[in-house]
Each structure stands twice: as C-alpha cells, then as structure tokens.
Amino acid sequence: xxxxxxxxxxxxxxxxxxxxxxxxxxxxxxxxxxxxxxxxxxxxxxxxxxxxxxxxxxxxxxxxxxxxxxxxxxxxxxxxxxxxxxxxxxxxxxxxxxxxxxxxxxxxxxxxxxxxxxxxxxxxxxxxxxxxxxxxxxxxxxxxxxxxxxxxxxxxxxxxxxxxxxxxxxxxxxxxxxxxxxxxxxxxxxxxxxxxxxxxxxxxxxxxxxxxxxxxxx
Numbered sequence: 001x002x003x004x005x006x007x008x009x010x011x012x013x014x015x016x017x018x019x020x021x022x023x024x025x026x027x028x029x030x031x032x033x034x035x036x037x038x039x040x041x042x043x044x045x046x047x048x049x050x051x052x053x054x055x056x057x058x059x060x061x062x063x064x065x066x067x068x069x070x071x072x073x074x075x076x077x078x079x080x081x082x083x084x085x086x087x088x089x090x091x092x093x094x095x096x097x098x099x100x101x102x103x104x105x106x107x108x109x110x111x112x113x114x115x116x117x118x119x120x121x122x123x124x125x126x127x128x129x130x131x132x133x134x135x136x137x138x139x140x141x142x143x144x145x146x147x148x149x150x151x152x153x154x155x156x157x158x159x160x161x162x163x164x165x166x167x168x169x170x171x172x173x174x175x176x177x178x179x180x181x182x183x184x185x186x187x188x189x190x191x192x193x194x195x196x197x198x199x200x201x202x203x204x205x206x207x208x209x210x211x212x213x214x215x216x217x218x
C-alpha cells in the first residue's frame with residue numbers, strides 16, 4: 001500500500017519554547033519521531049534529543065512523526081503525574097493549524113466519529129461504530145485559497161491519527177498525508193501540513209492556567 005519507509009530525521013537544533021522548574025515545551029520538527037522506534041536506525045527522536053540537554057526531562061505525551069509543533073515534557077516526577085492526569089481528564093486544550101485539500105464550505109463544524117486501529121494495516125486507524133473509541137474534533141476555517149483551505153483544529157479527544165482521519169472522512173484530507181490523503185494531496189507539499197500551535201493547561205506548581213503558542217511554519 002505504501003512505499004518502503006526510510007527514516008531521515010531533520011537535523012534542526014532543539015527549539016525550546018518555554019522552560020521552568022516543572023515544564024519544558026519544545027517545537028518538534030516534522031519528520032522526527034517523538035520516541036524511539038523498535039529498530040536501531042529509529043533511535044533518533046525528540047525524547048533522546050531533549051534528554052541529551054535536559055537529562056531530567058520526562059515524557060508526557062506524543063505527536064505523530066509527521067506532525068510538527070508543541071510538545072511538553074515534565075521536569076520532575078510530580079509534574080509528570082500532574083500533567084498526565086490533566087491529559088487523562090481532558091483538562092489540556094490544544095489547537096492545530098492544518099491545510100487541507102479542497103474548499104471547505106462551512107466556516108466551522110465538528111467531526112464526531114469513533115476510531116480504532118486498523119489491525120491489518122497498522123499504524124493506520126479507521127472509523128468503527130461498533131468497537132471504536134469516542135473521537136471528537138472541532139474546526140474553524142482560517143483562510144480559503146483556490147484549491148485548499150487553512151483550518152484551525154481543536155481535538156477534544158486524543159486518539160491516534162485523529163485529526164488526519166477525521167479530515168479525510170469529511171472529504172478534505174490534510175496535504176502531505178502519506179497515509180490518508182489522495183495522490184494529489186499526498187505529493188503536493190514536502191511534509192504533512194499539520195502543526196500543534198497552541199497548548200493550554202494548569203501549571204503543576206500553583207495551578208494557574210497557562211497558555212503557550214508556537215506559530216505554524218507554513
């Protein structure tokens with residue numbers, strides 16, 4: 001179904017968005033794994049690069065290899081537990097910037113379709129109303145061009161490949177998506193046009209609501 005995968009991670013230096021005694025936010029480049037893969041040649045990843053500079057940093061969540069943008073690490077065990085509970089209880093709010101194929105007619109909307117792994121075609125995910133887990137994405141149009149639409153996406157759940165599958169399901173696959181887009185949308189850009197742009201959460205030290213932003217590079 002797909003060509004042989006060759007891992008060629010970008011060599012961009014680590015981009016730190018924010019750092020304090022509890023939190024570390026970095027801008028993950030597209031094409032870099034969040035965590036190491038099983039094969040030795042897939043050992044280079046954001047987690048390893050972060051730990052080479054901040055050995056105490058602890059993983060909290062992940063982004064798809066092809067997705068860029070904000071990823072948060074905890075700087076101690078207590079902060080990691082605090083952040084983990086926020087993700088579990090959906091207290092963390094995120095938004096993504098995406099460019100999708102075609103002209104989206106409405107100005108905003110939502111996609112509420114349950115997802116589950118497509119076992120024969122892993123790591124692909126699929127919509128399944130019988131066994132899928134609840135997945136909800138809200139979206140807003142930012143800009144329309146002659147053949148594409150820029151969207152801001154708000155995932156209310158964190159299922160694997162959620163944004164990518166949901167956009168495909170409404171007929172507007174994300175440009176550069178090697179898994180879910182049409183041939184035209186897949187070959188158009190040189191990367192997946194999906195970027196984790198904002199993240200809002202309760203700070204582990206004191207509980208104040210804090211907001212972080214990493215503007216889209218496209």
